[in-house]
Amino acid sequence: MPETQNRPLLTPAFLRQLEQLQLVARRVLKGQQHGERRSRARGHSVEFADFRNYSVGDDFRYLDWNLYARLEKLFLKLYEEEQELRATLFLDASESMGFGNPVKLDAARRIAAALGYIALANFDAVGCVAMGTPDEAASDADGSAPSVTSGAVLRPIRSRKMSHRLFDFLMNIHPAGGAELNAGLRKHALSVQRGGVAMVFSDLLEPAGFENGLTALQSRGCDLCVFHILSPEERSPDFSGDFRLVDSETGAAEEVSFPRVRRTVYEKSVASWCASIRSFCRKRGILYLPVGSETPFEDVVLKTLRKTGALK
């Protein structure tokens, strides 16, 4: 992680490129505050939506007096309400995310930073959760003093000017312990009051699974996007021989004889696992994006995400 410390998350030039982009929500969302996105709700904006008959108690300001003059009936003009998009970034900050060359967590936070910045640039709200140790300390409501402990939460922030908080928060995440994705996602799903966009950055290397967590998030009306980040060594190990492999998170050991010729079998096993996750996500309308930690994050943001329609 030294490279993370030494290098800025996003360069100014890249940030300028990101300002041209916008998050696309596949459903019309319901925000807490007015924003720049159309919602299903009728409200106060300049975009006309429909008419309806007047009923007692309606605001006279919205009566269409031109129609009353012509038809002598009271009609109320309805407008689309424009609301903010709330994006929540869930980062897996478990010990396993600190592995890989390049480090998986590094790739995760750069992509998260880019997407967060895009949302902030479009007047959307961005919150962030680092899922790790259970002793999560919530940051201040305005996000002014983010805790740098793993499992910390960044309350939603708005406006591009606040982007440095997001970046600081991301930079201060350190991998430690186990993520317990199911428990973490379920917990934060309860705290998510309204639907929005939820993005999960994880290697999904969770013995207990992650499916329940994702289902919980989806049940809160979230538009879900899973970034499955694996390092090259995890997809195709470059070592062979007889090993006693120790799990970085649990400390459990596994004895493995791994001759060079068995590498293909391993790769097939990983591919089959990824395929099962993809199948799970497709069935639930979750956008699944496998990302190699070695893939340049600019490519992920500018090419892959635009191709999938998550950005425009």
Place this chain on the structure above:
Amino acid sequence: MKFLAPIMLLFALTIPVVIALYLLKLKRQVRVVSSTFLWRRFLLDSRANAPFQKLRRNLLLLLQILILLLAVFALARPFFPTRAKPSAFRIVLLDASASMQSADVPPSRFEAAKSQAIDLANSLRDTDRMMVILVGSQPSVICPATSSREELRRVIRVAQPQDTGAAMEDAWRLAVSLARDQPDTEAHLFSDGAFTLAPDLATHLPLKYHPVGARARNVGITGLEVRRASASSAETEIFLAVENASDTPMHFDAELYFNDQLVAVRPLAMKPSEEQTLVAPLNNPSGGLVKAVLRAQDDLAVDNIATVVSRPARRPTVLLASVGNSFLERALAVQRDFDLTRIAPARLDKSQHYDIIVLDDTTPDELPSGNLLLIRTSPKDMIEIKGSEKLPVISDVKAGHPLTRFVQFDNVDIAQSLQARLPDWGVPVVESKKSPLIIAGQHGLRRIVWIGFSLLESNWPLRLSFPIFISNALRWLDPASDQDRMLQVRTGQTARLPLSKNVTTFTVETPDGRKLSLELPPKAQEIAVSQTDRAGVYRVKAGEQSLQFCANLLNAEETRNKPREKIEFGKYQVVEGGALQASNLEIWRWLALSAFAVLLGEWWYYHRIAA
């Protein structure tokens, strides 16, 4: 493949022990990974597909198991059944006679015998020794006793057959003498059995007979001669003797050539084991080469051709120097094929040349050149006279000598004879108890017949045997017969040719085109050529003198090439042929060597992966 100690294969049960030890001793490298989640999935997949995946593709373990297997195999002493007879010292008698060239066993019997002999050499143990004697016209040790199988194989491979008979008796005596004081000795004879052994052979040396040959299909020339048509005639004729040694009747042509010109063709139809003789007239004024060829499809080619040198017909001259002996004169006069001249002893001129000179009771100072019939004559440098003997009684007559052919001395009485010491040049043909009465021999270049008593002092001239003896003597003394004999030898025999001028070297061109250059001792009077292993015409050049002589097989024993399954050996013993006895070729050394090589390979591989 079989095993001498199959119980040792039980050691293969140690293979699971090696695997167990391997699994126990396996040193695993500790490695911290992000998560063992994926590895558990991988192991589950692997175990489902291959229960022993840990053992698969593990070269070190496989090599160790291979070493163990090789060692177990070596302990079990596997062997391949082969043909051999173990013994400490083996003497191989390899028949290289003409009959071994028979092609009934392709390519030839000799090659088949060589192959069997090589098999025997291959079966030698490291401490065994073997010797190879090639039996041709004379036995020769081509490989002295050695333990080197490679040397034995090399020598046997280059051995060549000869166009000669087999001197098997000499070879056997040689083998017996070489086997003396050698423990555990055995002689192995590789032959077709086309020879005879004298019954008095020593038989204490164990003999194994390995017969070669498949069938008897051969006709051959057993005699070829150019001779005068009759005693009184100057005409010559070719005499040819042919034998069918096959089991079946044979039909073929016999062709006769004179100086490569065909002079006669005789179709022959011969029953099995039949002998036939052919006689063909020959107009031979100048002399030349007579060749007989049998156009027969048989197994042995060498006895189908024979050549002889035919000399021009000439009447030999005889000079009789006698004071007067009518019996002798009459006996000589009836020999019409000789030109007889009579002179008184005093008129004897040594410068005149006669083929035969008869001196009757007279001793000249110097003897003229030519062969001699001496009757009561004692030239000083030829015979030493000790005295005289009265009424000598004939006690011994050398039967089989050409002089005594059809001659009986039973009723011959002698009044007095010279008592002579037997010279080293002659043999006694007739002798009394005290001294030889008739001596015959070769003195230098001339033949001599010496009669030690006066004919007139005996009743021999009155007996029938006298003119026969005189006839025999003249024919024996006739230089032409001697030269004919010299110009035609059996293969393997030494050819002796008279030398007219003193030379120190001479060259011989053999029938197969080789040119031999040989040296002569000083003052040599004859040339001796002993390298007559090939049948055909030999051309000798000594200075300006050019000679040619013929070597022919003319050996009925070799012509009768029917392979014999047993041979008579000694007086009563019969040795039956048999294949090489079964023996075992063990290969445990190779297995042990392989195990060692694999061990080295495993060591190298271990260090390679450990580095």
